[in-house]
Amino acid sequence: MRVESESFPEKLKEIAIEIKEMGGKSIGIQLPDGLKRYAIKISDILTKEGFEVYISGEPSFGACDVDMNLLDITDALIHIGHTPLIKNERIFYMPYYIDYDIEGVADALDLINGEDVILISTAQYAWKLPDVKKFLEENGFNVELKKGGRGTLPGQILGCSFKPAQGRGEILFIGDGRFHPLGVAIRYGKRVVTWNPLTSETGEITPGNFLKRRYAILSKCYELKSCGIILSTKPGQRRLTLAGKAKEMAKKKYTSDIVVVDNLSNEKLENLPYDFYVNTACPRITYDDADSFSKPLITFHELEMLTGMREWEPYIIDEMV
Numbered sequence: 583m584r585v586e587s588e589s590f591p592e593k594l595k596e597i598a599i600e601i602k603e604m605g606g607k608s609i610g611i612q613l614p615d616g617l618k619r620y621a622i623k624i625s626d627i628l629t630k631e632g633f634e635v636y637i638s639g640e641p642s643f644g645a646c647d648v649d650m651n652l653l654d655i656t657d658a659l660i661h662i663g664h665t666p667l668i669k670n671e672r673i674f675y676m677p678y679y680i681d682y683d684i685e686g687v688a689d690a691l692d693l694i695n696g697e698d699v700i701l702i703s704t705a706q707y708a709w710k711l712p713d714v715k716k717f718l719e720e721n722g723f724n725v726e727l728k729k730g731g732r733g734t735l736p737g738q739i740l741g742c743s744f745k746p747a748q749g750r751g752e753i754l755f756i757g758d759g760r761f762h763p764l765g766v767a768i769r770y771g772k773r774v775v776t777w778n779p780l781t782s783e784t785g786e787i788t789p790g791n792f793l794k795r796r797y798a799i800l801s802k803c804y805e806l807k808s809c810g811i812i813l814s815t816k817p818g819q820r821r822l823t824l825a826g827k828a829k830e831m832a833k834k835k836y837t838s839d840i841v842v843v844d845n846l847s848n849e850k851l852e853n854l855p856y857d858f859y860v861n862t863a864c865p866r867i868t869y870d871d872a873d874s875f876s877k878p879l880i881t882f883h884e885l886e887m888l889t890g891m892r893e894w895e896p897y898i899i900d901e902m903v
């Protein structure tokens with residue numbers, strides 16, 4: 583399996599030309615944890631191009647998570663590993679794509695009922711979806727592959743944006759991990775068939791115990807007295823209006839304040855006195871990282887349920903579209 587780090591030098595040089603053209607002399611580099619090991623290699627390439635290079639030591643959880651502090655001290659920022667989301671002429675996105683043999687998808691075809699398929703994937707794998715579509719069509723399927731929400735590639739979903747999965751037919755997810763297909767299964771109330779090109783594993787994801795767990799958390803919050811409304815300062819997670827609405831709504835039942843954070847973690851909340859938190863930052867933290875928090879973390883829609891503004895069913899997943 584070939585990964586795209588091999589094409590880093592070429593892509594970095596292309597971006598370097600653009601930054602030079604705008605008169606830039608210093609560059610900040612931001613990498614997700616899984617790619618931080620390439621920092622020296624990248625710094626070396628850009629230093630040889632004549633730039634002053636600064637490496638971000640901050641985490642980078644997604645396309646929305648841009649290190650604006652680093653941009654304050656540099657002329658441009660290269661954000662590696664995600665597809666473009668924040669529009670700013672000084673931010674250059676350099677996605678990271680994984681190559682795979684698309685014919686392996688044949689292993690998942692027995693799990694698909696009928697002939698209509700909606701194809702979805704995450705940033706690293708979605709670039710090959712047009713080839714997968716062609717392969718499936720050659721095998722007799724009608725395939726829907728479309729852009730939507732916060733993704734930039736056809737079929738690309740994010741942990742906070744599932745629009746390309748909307749439509750008629752069975753949903754086929756290509757990628758690794760459970761979180762994204764689970765989000766889609768909850769969002770559209772449908773089973774999602776999965777194929778992992780790295781391990782060749784196939785499977786099917788349904789909401790299963792997820793909803794039971796969410797309702798158990800809500801029942802616990804129902805009896806509590808105070809809540810903190812989390813507002814993120816990250817450019818692509820800052821939902822100021824939603825946080826304001828949440829505070830107004832929470833007042834009906836709880837003592838509440840807006841709590842402002844950059845990286846949301848249990849440590850940041852430990853000394854605060856609130857009984858539970860309404861998270862308006864990345865929805866994935868509420869759903870996927872809940873176990874690392876000592877106090878319950880809920881979404882805006884879940885607060886609506888607690889305050890009587892929304893029925894408890896159907897369950898609405900937190901999305902940023």
Ligand code: SF4
Pocket residue numbers: 643644645646647740741742743818819863864865866902
């Ligand atoms: S909000 Fe969360 S899921 Fe959405 S792009 Fe940012 S890190 Fe990814």
